[in-house]
Amino acid sequence: MRILVTVLAIASGVTVLAGYFLAGAVPVLDQARFILTDWAVILAGMAALIGVANLVFVHIEKVRSQPGTSLYSAVLIIALFGTTLYGVIAGPEDSFLNFAVTAIVIPVEASLLALLAVTLVYACIRLARRRADVMSVIFLVTIVLFLLAVMPTPIGPIPVLDRLILGMTGVVSGAGARGLLIGVALGTLLTGLRVLLGIDRPYGGN
Amino acid sequence: MSFEVVSAVIGLLLTLMVFSYLIGDNPLFRLAVYLFIGVASGYAVTVIWHSVLVPRLLDPLGNPNRLAWTVVPLILSISLWAKLSPRISRLGGFAMAVIVGVGAATAIGGALTGTLIPQVEAAMDSFDSSEGAVMLAGTVLTLAYFQFGAKRAPDDTIKRGAVIELLAWLGRLFIAVTLGVLFAGVYLSALTALIERLSSIINLVKSLLGL
């Protein structure tokens, strides 16, 4: 069975990958590629549902095992089931469902990100106090200079500093970002090839 | 009271509950977070059901022309639920194999044709200017930092070669600057979110107070 799973993964991957280089040349390959990607989308959606189901099971177990201290889990389960039942019936474009997103999801999540502003500044201060090596100094100086360069002032952008700093940081950070992107691509290539060659089997074929 | 006002009031309360974390971890913060997770998950289920499963899996079951191509993902989707049980989790291996195999192929194709080749070409094209030279040097030095090939020294320590070590150190400078810019960007995003939240609160208060 493990061999079949591995063969399925490799075959589906090779078929899709071949479509990148033989697009249009082999109609059957294009068709197979489309079917496989469509299946992958369906399965990914089902996997997301299973993830939600697992979340429900975890919190239900939490409610059962810790009845006194699982108020938050109960709130989560109630909110989840309420939203799901209503949403499946009414559809995602329902106004009340949008209201739930607008009134609950976006404020909470945006507030969590807002907390990050204070936390990041706090982290920079601690870094400046605790660690004073070359890289930390360069890191902190870059942050300060970049913020100064983009900082609105009553007199507009800081003269010279705006273009100079943005130009420098843009070039240097652009070079570093390109290196990082190429590195990420190489890593993706390597990881994908290991999967397609059957060396890595994250689908449980080991 | 309009729908928007109620939504804004709830959003205000939840924002204050989350902001209470600045004082310290507290039940209000937890309650807001758990509520958010529940609603967001329920909304995700709704969207997946209506946007993915119904149009791609259930509707084609009624279409004889597409039935054959839908039975397979239907079976695979059902087998994927076996992942929830450790005893029969192997049954979900086929579905995971399709997800992983197709995902790996698309990642390879995209990385190769969408990032690796174009970015390398761009790095070479920009070599004709001083700015391009710096970009090229920064790219090479950054990649050199991720060169982890090393040899064992006589004192049993593992070290990289001297040239690679120097290039890697210079690469760290580029990476430090890049990460500094990224950190600043994260801060700006967070700051904008904070401004947006404060703006919504203040505007709501103003509207409620008639200011």
Added chain:
Amino acid sequence: MAEIRCSACGKNNPDFLDSCQFCQSPLIPESKLFIGEEPTKKDTGELEEILPDWLKDVRQQGKNAEAGDDSFRVQTQPRVPKDEPPDLLAGLLSQSETDEEEIPDWLAGIAASSEKPSLSKPSSDEGPPAFFAGLDQPEKQTVAPTPSESKPDEIPDWMRAEEKTSKQHDDLSARLSQPSSAEPVEETDWAKTFASFDSFAEEPAVQKEPEDLSWLRELEASSKEMSETPMPQARGSEFTPAASNEDLSWLNELGGISAPAFEEPAPPSSSSAEEDLSWLTNLGGATAPASEPQAPSQSSSSNAELDWLSDLQEATNLPSAPAFADTGELNSGLGIPPSSKPFQTAPLNELLGDESIKDVTPDWLKNALEESSMPAPGSVSMDWFSEREKPGETKAEDLFASSQGEAVSSQPAFDFSLGDSSAAVQDLDALFNVEMPDWLAGGQEGGAPPSQQEAKDSAPAFAENALSPVELPSWVQAMRPVDSALEETAASVTDQITETQGPLAGFRGIIPAFPIGSSLRPKALSLKLQVTGEQQTGASLLEQIIASETTVQPQKEQAAVSSQRVLRWVLSGLFLMVLGAVIGLGSKTMPIYASATHSELSSLIATIPENAPVLVVVDYEPSFAGELEATAGPLLDQLALSRRAAFSFISMSPTGSALADRLILNTGVGGLGYQPNLNYFHLGFLPGGSSGVLAFIENPENDFTRFEGVILITDHAESGRVWVEQLQAAGPEIAAKPLLLVASAQAGPLLQPYVSAGQADVMIHGLYDAAKYEFVNNSRPGTARAYWDAFGSGILLAVFAILSGGVWGVLMRMREQRRAELEQE
């Protein structure tokens, strides 16, 4: 040409090949013995060279002794056929007469004494030594003066203890001696079943060396040889090889010796302590040689062994075996010849009276020297052997013995293979069985008639076996050892287990320490890991990491309100107050300036046809909604206002559709008369990451080519990278479409290379860009401008906090250094 079909791969091979030319498997499996097959005897003469020197010498001496006896040699040759089970020492017959090497000192003494009886063997007329003569007259042997009387000092301590034990069983010994007196009367019957005495005579030897269960291996051969074996009566008078007599005497004497290795005292010797002392008389001379020539005699001719075994019939002064005292009918129905005393292979040094033996003995033999591997002589089934001579009783048992005995007789004295130990268990099981198995009962018919074919070769003799192979259970045949098994199963005698309970209590090595058949299994692989130095280093590093993780570290006691918490409170209060004040006041004092980039963006948007469908990828989390709505607002506003573009929203986030509605609402596009499903559409949610994007792009139903432009609104570089990659890989037609990136400030720097490389046309990232573009777009929709002053204040606060924190840190560090310097001073 004949062909042999390979049992492994099924392909045909020429018959002259030993191994398959395709799979290299042996065509004639020699090391495997299947049920129902007869083992093939091998000429192991080539193994001669690997034998220890001392053993070669002993072999040579035995061969010399045999050389003088033509009749002995005649009977030796039939033993060669391959039908015989493998015998390690059998090949020694092929050893050259001149192939003698220097004899060790300790063996030189043995050889000197052993040559005498060996040389006397060719002529039975010369008669055996005095103690051999007693073998023919067992009754006399029991009353013969023992060496212990003349040389008491030579008796080891353990022997003296044995003497006491022996005396405690005088009654039993006397009873054992009675059947022997009646033996001459039963000589004819005994001659018919003399092989049974072989088996029982050697039974202790088998138990002595559990690994040497040759009786089972020779089970079939012994019965076969019975047909060609001369009448023991005649042979006893005519031939009676001296070597056999020596063996007999040696065994006879050893029968009264209790092995020191046994925990329980050995049963009393039937020959009493005096008899024990008699063998001690020949301790340094006849005893050891008598045992050593046994090996060649076994390998050369089982008939010769049968001769001396025939004499064993008369030696009934055997010790009783307490452990077998209650073994039922078998105990009471069988007698035991004197030669049933086992080979005393240990302690040889004590037997030989030479401690130096240990020094010159090979390691593999030292175990035998130090500790006896056999049960106490005569301790096994001796008493029921004593009653064996009773006529008319338990004929089947006799046959059972006959079917086993010869095999033992053909075994070398020093056979350390453990392969037969499993057979020993079977032997004991058979002994304890009250009712004889059918196959043994059947063997009675075949094994009983004596053979009159002395001149015949052994091959015909084997062909005329009275006990046919098919009468043996297949499992017995399958258990018979083969060469490969013998080689693999050699083990130390000390590995054997001494039984502590049950009827086998006190016996060592009766039950094998390893499961039956294990010798046929492939060799076990070493479980020791082959670890390189680098792997060891990694393992130690991992061990350190784990240890550090699991080590309990005392937590530093912190004050209820730490300075860090105060700092965080101060920062939080500062940010909330300053930003709140700026937002609350509605300050718009900070100017915004346009840049060339944003002018280019406006020009690009102008190229998009009116009412053209534009794909808007809403790929951000709700937390970035505030930032990205402000950032994307000017772009969408311009498209809607100037181009009246039809927006199609799609998202890789489940909340994408809700965010899209909110985006339309908050960017002012909704105020331009845009209606859902009319001016803008929700294409849904794309799960699966890059797979979902590819599926969407290639889905013919979507007709991706209809979009005149793509606006990617993203908050993280990963999703932006996926979209850029898949659009680039989708083909030149799609890649050529305008791609406008709207990114959050955190994702912009990593997506900038795509813009630099021309993969994306333009990018707006963060509020900084959005404010400038909004300024170009006539300050529409105005969200960025609303945030702009607060944005500047927040950046200023951050810069101030970081700088002040850094300065504070430097000051604190300098202060600590100065304090440390003061303390040092």
